[in-house]
Amino acid sequence: MQPLLHLQLTVDELTLRATTEADLPALAATLPDDVELNPALPGADGDARLDRTARVYQQYWRNRADSRPGSWTLPFVVLRDGRILGEQTLEADDFGRLRTVETASWLVSGARGKGIGKRMRLAVLSLAFDHLGAVVAETEAWHHNTASLGVSRSLGYLPNGVYRHLDGDGADDMIRMRMPVETWRQHHGGLGVEIDGLAECLEWLTA
Numbered sequence: 001m002q003p004l005l006h007l008q009l010t011v012d013e014l015t016l017r018a019t020t021e022a023d024l025p026a027l028a029a030t031l032p033d034d035v036e037l038n039p040a041l042p043g044a045d046g047d048a049r050l051d052r053t054a055r056v057y058q059q060y061w062r063n064r065a066d067s068r069p070g071s072w073t074l075p076f077v078v079l080r081d082g083r084i085l086g087e088q089t090l091e092a093d094d095f096g097r098l099r100t101v102e103t104a105s106w107l108v109s110g111a112r113g114k115g116i117g118k119r120m121r122l123a124v125l126s127l128a129f130d131h132l133g134a135v136v137a138e139t140e141a142w143h144h145n146t147a148s149l150g151v152s153r154s155l156g157y158l159p160n161g162v163y164r165h166l167d168g169d170g171a172d173d174m175i176r177m178r179m180p181v182e183t184w185r186q187h188h189g190g191l192g193v194e195i196d197g198l199a200e201c202l203e204w205l206t207a
């Protein structure tokens with residue numbers, strides 16, 4: 001849906017701009033090696049870098065192809081001074097009824113541990129809670145991913161269960177965390193996130 005590509009969020013010096021096809025070469029080149037990609041994607045034969053590049057493109061087009069009114073994945077490139085620092089994704093299924101969102105993100109290694117992960121998560125949560133009418137935000141990370149779990153904990157998410165997932169040839173635990181809208185309003189109401197381009201896609205996102 002074309003209007004989605006004009007969505008833009010601004011928080012402090014960070015800009016989150018809807019990812020477009022034109023961003024894919026830079027995103028694939030920037031993606032750090034430790035960022036996990038969807039193992040269900042076909043990838044590419046050849047060297048590891050080529051395989052990861054293929055998966056970045058495949059994930060983008062799969063998200064676009066699978067999105068429909070109310071069920072969508074919105075990836076945003078995160079920029080500071082025009083430079084790509086990472087990506088922040090917001091997604092929902094049957095949003096009109098469940099009013100629940102999920103998030104995922106990554107940053108280049110030099111940008112980590114400086115509070116940027118928290119601010120980019122806050123930007124998409126502001127879109128979800130303050131503008132779309134979400135009532136719950138959920139997230140999930142491997143039990144050892146202290147940075148990702150740290151962002152959630154620090155923003156006020158609470159533990160929401162431990163789930164076993166396939167991991168490479170074996171299996172491991174993922175921690176789910178959850179923030180209801182009441183926590184959002186109590187801790188983050190009145191946050192200064194500027195949102196552009198929403199009017200044209202609001203009905204489609206909240207269907």
Ligand SMILES: CC(C)(COP(=O)(O)OP(=O)(O)OC[C@H]1O[C@@H](n2cnc3c(N)ncnc32)[C@H](O)[C@@H]1OP(=O)(O)O)[C@@H](O)C(=O)NCCC(=O)NCCS
Nearest residue numbers: 105106107112113114115116117118146147148150151154
């Ligand atoms: C996950 C990620 C986006 C977090 O962003 P970040 O900018 O590094 O995180 P922040 O600096 O905003 O830190 C958020 C909180 O987590 C804590 N934290 C961050 N890194 C941490 C670490 N390595 N160990 C323990 N705590 C950590 C911080 O102290 C902070 O909490 P506080 O404000 O209460 O002190 C980033 O680390 C990343 O790209 N990781 C690799 C990709 C990835 O794993 N993505 C998540 C997949 S589910």
